[in-house]
Amino acid sequence: MKLAVVYSRACLGIEAPLVIVETHISAGLPGFTIVGLPETAVKESKDRVRSAILNSQFEFPTRRITVNLAPADLPKEGSRFDLPIALGILAASDQLPVQPLQEYEFAGELALSGELRAIQGVLPLALGSRKANRILMIPTQNAAEAVLPGDNRVLAINHLLEVHAHLTQQKLLSNYQAPIQSTAILTESEMDLAEIRGQMHAKRTLEIAAAGGHSLLMVGPPGTGKTMLANRLPSIMPPLSREEILEVIAIHSLIFTHTNTLIWGKRPFRAPHHTASATALVGGGRHPKPGEISLAHHGILFLDELPEFDRKVLEVLREPLESGTILISRATRQTQFPASFQLIAAMNPCPCGYLGDPKGNCRCTSEQIKRYCMRVSGPLLDRIDLQIEVPALSTENLSFTPNIQEETSIMVLERVKQAIEKQYQRSFKLNARLNNYDIQKYCSLKPADQNFIKNAIDKLNLSARSYHRILRVARTIADLMNSNSIETEHIIEALSYKKFLHT
Ligand SMILES: Nc1ncnc2c1ncn2[C@@H]1O[C@H](COP(=O)(O)OP(=O)(O)O)[C@@H](O)[C@H]1O
Ligand SMILES: [Mg+2]
Ligand SMILES: [Zn+2]
Structure with a gap:
């Protein structure tokens, strides 16, 4: 009898491919069939759509209803198609005009009452x-995220009746306007580097990590401030750019229905527990979802107690550490998620934690210590640019001394920003991302310094990869000092960020 076409979108990685919802109502025995949705989703969706239509005082057609979600081979998970299906039924049964539907795209879960509920993955949509170039109609709770692109038209809706009233021109909805946001919240709520007493070496390393985007491993006994240091790294990093914010929110929206906390441009800081599964960490599942490494995109992935993580899980990190993306392969398809994160890790020096403690409380055998350290593989360590010890402080060092003024995060951030600017002018990327070719081009050394590094690598029994790692770090140190050339002092400092776990 009649065909209605409604547009919506599916979720594929951080893409949102178009889905066409076709509804056909024909004579014959009453029935309601949905084609193109997975079996389990169909039944629930049918029940919600039917109740929402009836409870909104519309008629649910007692004829043959066929709904087809095309293309067939797209994964169509979730309840976001409730609204487009309900509208298709209303249009195919003459309760809505068919023509105006073409200007819109719709997504939203329906409650049995006909009210709309928030969905995930709104920014890609x-x-x-x-x-x-279509207008998006979306549940009100999702609207703030939906207008982030800035130049698109979004209508926020609370109930199926509102959609009907708008499309029949009885009561027009106006374009959703984003609430005014203040960026002041970012600086106020943040933790500051000045709260950390002493640990000058660790703070200097944190500054280098922030400036060059380098990964960092901190080794030290419990209670020396490793977690404090990691938590404060975002405070010495520049806020996200507008483009970065959109990328980050697109990923987070696949997991959370509310992504408001990200809107202020704060860098993501993810600290998964060491019991986290491989799927939780790198992503996956039947309908692949991003994992912690993607939620940390453009931000920090903090792995506390590094050796406690499943070794297999840690090995998976190697590829995204180099490429900045993760490819999740399933039998049917591959999904790619961005995962350009900065790895910050912390660990104890031995199983009990107190190796090297001045009070000498460690009772671990050398065999136990070796096994503990070996849980972090050589190839992973090779990809961590900065490796330092964070030693225990004496009690007088920890107690407050009014004449010592610790540097605040804002002061450090100024230097970091200057160094980042220098890197982008030179190579359009952070030093941590320099490949071997870039290193040849941008990290040239004086012949004497070349020999100096080669000797050091021989003596310290370092891997071939270490050579490039040392050059990248030396480049960042030079940039922090606003020096165009890499000098001997920069190399010497770069060599000091090396805790020899495997020797
Ligand atoms: N350098 C420091 N300056 C100020 N407080 C510190 C310092 N180191 C440790 N603390 C105190 O000890 C607590 C534990 O520190 P934490 O960062 O969790 O240590 P770790 O991660 O090395 O075990 C902190 O909450 C803080 O109160
Ligand atoms: Mg800790
Ligand atoms: Zn010990």
Whole structure:
């Protein structure tokens, strides 16, 4: 009898490909079939759509209803298609005009009452409908995220009746306007580097990590401030750019329905527990979802108690550490998620934690210590640019001394920003991302210094990869000192950020 076409979008990695919802109502025995949704989702969706239509005082057609979600081979998880299906039924049964539907895209879960509920993955959806030049109708709780692209049209809805009233021109909805946001919240709520007493060496390393995007491993007994240091890294990093914010929110929106905390441009800081599964860490599942490494995109992944993580899980980190993306392979398809994160890790020097403690409380055997350290593989360590010890402080060092003024995060951030600027002017990327070719081009050394590094690598029994790692770090140290050339002093300092776990 009649065919209605409604546009919506699916979720594929951080893409949102178009889904066409076709509804056909024909004579014959009453029935309601949905084609193109997975079996389990169909039944629940049918129940919600039917109740929402009836409870909104519309008629649920007692004829043959066939709904087809095309293309067939897209993964169509979730309840976001409730609204487009309900609208298709209303249009195919003459309770809504068919024509105006073409200007819109719809997504939203329906409650049995006809009210709309928030969904996940809204920003990719909004970017897709903007590109297609259609107006997006979305549950009100999702609207703030949907308008992030800035130049798209979004209508926020609370109930199926509102959608009907708008499309029949009885009561028009106006474009959703984002609430005014203040960026002041970012600086106020942040933890400051000045709260950490002493640990000058560790703070200097943190500054280098922030300036060059380098990964960092801190080794030291419990209670020396390793977690404090890691938590304060975002405070000495520049806020996200607008483009970065959109990328980060697109990923977070696949997991959370509310991504408001990210809107202030704060860098993500993810600290998964060491019991986290491989899927939780790198992503996956039947409908692949991003893991912690993708949630940490453009931000920090903090792995506390590094040797306690499953070794297999740690090995998976190697590839994204180099490429900045993760490819999740399933039998049917591959999904790629961005995962350009900065790895910060912490660990104890031995199983009991107190190796090297001045009070000498460690009772671990050398065999136990070796086994403990070996849980972090050589190839992973090779990808960690900065490796330092964070030793125990004496009690007088820890107690407050009014004449010692610790540097605040803002003071450090100024130097970091200057160094980042220098890197982007030279190579359009952070030093941690320099490949072997870049290193040849941008990290040239005086002949005497070349020999100096080679000797050091021989003497210290370092891997071939270490050579490049030392050069990258030396480049960042030079940038922090606003020096165009890499000098001997920069190399000497770079060589000091090396805790020899495996020797
Ligand atoms: N250098 C420091 N300056 C100030 N407080 C510190 C310092 N080191 C440790 N602390 C105190 O000890 C607590 C534990 O520190 P934490 O960072 O969790 O240590 P770790 O991660 O090395 O075990 C902190 O909450 C803080 O109160
Ligand atoms: Mg800790
Ligand atoms: Zn010990």
